[in-house]
Amino acid sequence: MGLSERERVEFLAEPHIAGLAVDAGPERGPLSVPVWYDYVPGGDLLFLTGAESRKAALIAKAGRLTVLVQRTSPTYRYVSVEGPVVGSGPTTLEQLTRIAARYLSPEALPGYVEGSDPHALVTFRMAPQRWLSADLGAL
Template sequence: MALSREEREQFLAQPHIAALAVDAGAGRAPLTVPIWYQYTPGGDIWVLTGLTSRKNELISAAGRFTLLVDQTDPTVRYVSVEGPVVETKAATIEDLREVSARYLRPEKVEEYVDFSWKNHGEMVVLTMRPERWVSSDLGAI
């Protein structure tokens, strides 16, 4: 059964690991990779990635991407959202700290942020405006 707008937005707001998919060009399957994301119900979604990463290059070329998040417990439920990139900006250490705090235990955040900021190179924040949603709660069937 499809989720209501409120249900899918609340589900997406939880800290799931997303699968990001983007067109990889003629003759290629979409590039699909796991990624952390940030979302507040009713707003846009943002991800942080390397400035020179393949996914940033492909997203820049395509102008859009898809995120899929799912869970299997206590019921199989998923939300897929696709839309255009509406902003690209240089990532700040505060952006990295915000998304890291969403996924890591509090005592691990600063250590990870320090390591990532020093070792992962320049990063960008890509903001996507949700346009198309697909969702389901298979446990409701």
């Protein structure tokens, strides 16, 4: 059964590892990779990646992407959202810290942030446009 709008945005706002998919061009399937992200209900989905990475180049070229988050323990639930890239720019220390804090323990966060180079990263913003969702425990 599909999730209500409130359920799906709340689920997406939780710190799941996202599977990001973007068009990789002719003769290839989409590039599909895991990413850390940040999302506040009603806003854009933000994630960062290496500024010189293949992923960054493909996202810039395609201009849109899909993100899938899921929970595999009972009950199985997923949210898939697709939309246009509405912004990109150099990653700030605040963005790096905020996104990493969703996934790392408070003890690990300072070392991770200090060991990262935000100048080598780019942050993308995607506007959620089309949603798919299900909670198989609701059947």
